[in-house]
Amino acid sequence: MEATFMIIDDDIAIGKILEQTIKKNQFGRVLSILTTGKNAKDTIIKLNPDIILIDLLLPEVDGIEIVKRAMDSGYQGKFIMISQVEEQEMISNAYKSGILFYINKPINMIETISVISNVKKQVELEQSISVIKNIIFPETIQKTEEVKKEVQQSISEKLLQIFSDIDIVGTSGADELKLVILRIIDKKEMHPSKPYQLKEIYMEVAKELYGNMLATINCKSMEQRIRRTIGKSMNAVANLGLENLNNNIYMKYSSSLFEIKQIKQEMEHLKDLSVEQGKINTKKFIEGILVKVLN
């Protein structure tokens, strides 16, 4: 069985050492390496790894707090804490919060490997038992699945609300736009510090929708459809602004999704069709939506 891992340590060197250790010993797959405690709980719930290696002292939110919050939210995986803290009280607090093992830094490789290996065995054992349980008592379907779905659902709902506000629900471009945005959110969670390339995201979504063979051909037209959809939303928002500059939707979206100069241009265009249309900026539009969805 391949176990899934997540690593949370503000020192990327340690994160990479642990990732290498997991790879080299074939313990499983590392889904994400985070270097801050911020949003760690949400990522844990979303990725639901079997085992989490976590530092105690972290920027923003400390390790013990993350362990508590994740468990309160229904996370059932295992925590191994790896830290330099030698104060007995903090270590016992860490154990009280629910970690399975505490490893001292600087890391001892033999210790680390055997702890991970033992925890993995425990995970496997529990999983087999849960499989047996599910056969005998089928009604006890895991709660974690539900929690995970809830987070995803709330993002989908927020997206739908925004799409309906800016009047693009139901267009084919809107569905593809939604997939693109969801994929970017996934990427950001896995590699928070890594910038994403829109072109790559388009290609991945195209592959998902049309398969490897037809992805390249469809990618371009999908990009066009998305641009048209964004254009349509700009038109809708500009229309509302034209009627009343204090319109809620106009105020909420005009400057967050578009360049203000361009939306003014679009309004001029609506008044007089011979004037050029406003131009959209896909990246700004998507970033604007991300800010609204993730907060």
Add this chain to the structure above:
Amino acid sequence: MYGYFRNFSIISNNTKRQIEEINPNIYIEFNLVGNCSVKRYYDVFAILNNLIINAIEACNDVNIINVKGQVLENLLIVTVLDNGICIEEDVLPYIFNVGFSTKFNEDTGAMSTGIGLCHVKNLTEDLGGTIAAESEINKCTKFTISIPISKL
């Protein structure tokens, strides 16, 4: 006090002796083109030594290490190349980070300090130079250092 880059044959003699002790199957060749005077020979010595020892540790069996020094216009360019175990692509960006290491003592489990390459990078940059690492899986690993001769 200064030495000449050519005089770095001290290093070649030294490492050849070390290799004899560690793993006589490793073949190491030194190749020097051009010459220049080096005041900060201690730093250059440290840089080379670190890179060569890393290369030796990357070799497992019959491997080749090639150390090349070249004076090109106003630069001293040194490359250390080995065809031992490669550095994986996703690790390559982190090899100069303090504390990053892939090595540990097999008996005690103690991790290496992860200081070597960081030290090499600091020394090189202190000399106004640059360092680059490339690694091709199953082929070779190559470290290239360029230092302005005026700073040496």
